[in-house]
Amino acid sequence: MTGWSERPSVVAAMLNPALIAALLATTAEGHAKETGQGVPVVLSFVAAPLVLHRGTREALPASTATHLATWVSRNPVLRAGLPQRAVSLVEPVRAGIRFGLAHDVLSIDRDRLSAVPRRRPRGVRPPPQLNEILRKANLAGRWLAKTDSPATVLALLGVAP
Incomplete structure (x- = not known):
């Protein structure tokens, strides 16, 4: 893992643990709105590349009415790059989860992350x-909740656990 002082400043800013924790908490809020449960931890590793990559974020649907499979078929180039982006974000997502848990932004129960309620x-x-980013993270949480299982989401996006 590269130390913070060795990272380019833009990378350090965009992949800092506090930002990732906020993104994941917002994703968990969206997921809970649809299901009443936190987001499966494994989907954290999908939500981050969906939302942090500008091109993908801008291509996300405006609502949860578009099925994930439909979105994938309409965006083959973005889908093709997603597995590599997901792999490159594994360590930042892990750091974001640790940060969120340590600072009471996230809680974990079994295999699900939940946002700790806070008022801005x-x-x-x-x-x-x-x-x-936060608006799209909330949408991603709600949208991913519409698919039958995390395994289906991973398969559609070409991401291996």
Whole structure:
């Protein structure tokens, strides 16, 4: 694992554990809205590359009405690059999970991550790009919840556990 001081500043900023923890907490909130349960931990490793990669994030559907299989068939180039992006994000996602658990942003029960309920202080608004990432993370959580199982999601996206 590369030390923080050795990473390019953009990579260190975009893949910092606090950002990943916030992304995963928001994904878990979206998933819980649909299912009443936290997001399966394995889907954390799919949500991050879906949301952090700008091209993929911008291509995500506007609502959960589009089935994942339909989206995959409409976006073969993005789907083709997803497995590699997922592999490259394994360590940052693990660090984000650890950070989220240590700072009471996330909780874990068996194989599911849940967001620890928090209220944003009044008047605090995230910068536009962060707001877009969190908005899409919530959508991703709700959207991935619509597919039968995590194994189906992984298979459709070509990601191996």
